[in-house]
Amino acid sequence: MQQTALAPVNKTSIRRQMRQMRRQLTAQQQKQASLNLARQIERHHLRFQKRWALYFANDGEISPAVWLKRVADRHHQIYLPVLHPIHHNRLWFLKLDANTRLRKNKYGIFEPDPRTTSRTPAWALNVICFPLVAFDKQGNRLGMGGGYYDRTFAPDRTRIKKPKLVGLAHDFQQLSQLPSEPWDIALHGVATDKAFYRFTKKGLT
Known part of the structure; x- marks a missing residue:
């Protein structure tokens, strides 16, 4: 798919069209996209990192399942985002291993049970x-609108330097320009099924 030409003024319409495009992908296309995504990450120096926060794909999102398996095969640590039980629209990160008990959250997505799984600060x-x-x-991002990642990292905006924040997407989800807000958390990069984009103040590198 080619980069879509959406007007960057209406977040609602962008979300609607992008989600529709993701859902139109066949299971085979999603499987291939997941494999290609892993290949792109493999080519980047981040592959040597030991502690990864990943996610279970939903709503046509590109799946990191292939990369998750590679991380596990290397005996590195994997963490999943979990909806914070008290603070609205924030996340915890809980470890995923063979003994992790999973449960569905309010969106129907499986996540580790915080009652039985240890958590790690971001x-x-x-x-x-x-x-x-x-x-x-320019490295601007558009999420589902819940603000989970923005609120999670906002208190540590000036101190959170260690984790690399990497967005994952199908390559067709790249637009020429998106509306941005002052509270948006900046990305270090975006990995897609076709490329790994690193961001500087001047844009893509």
């Missing part, structure tokens, strides 16, 4: 990967 992770609805050449 600053202790090396790479935090999360799904995007869209991204642009």
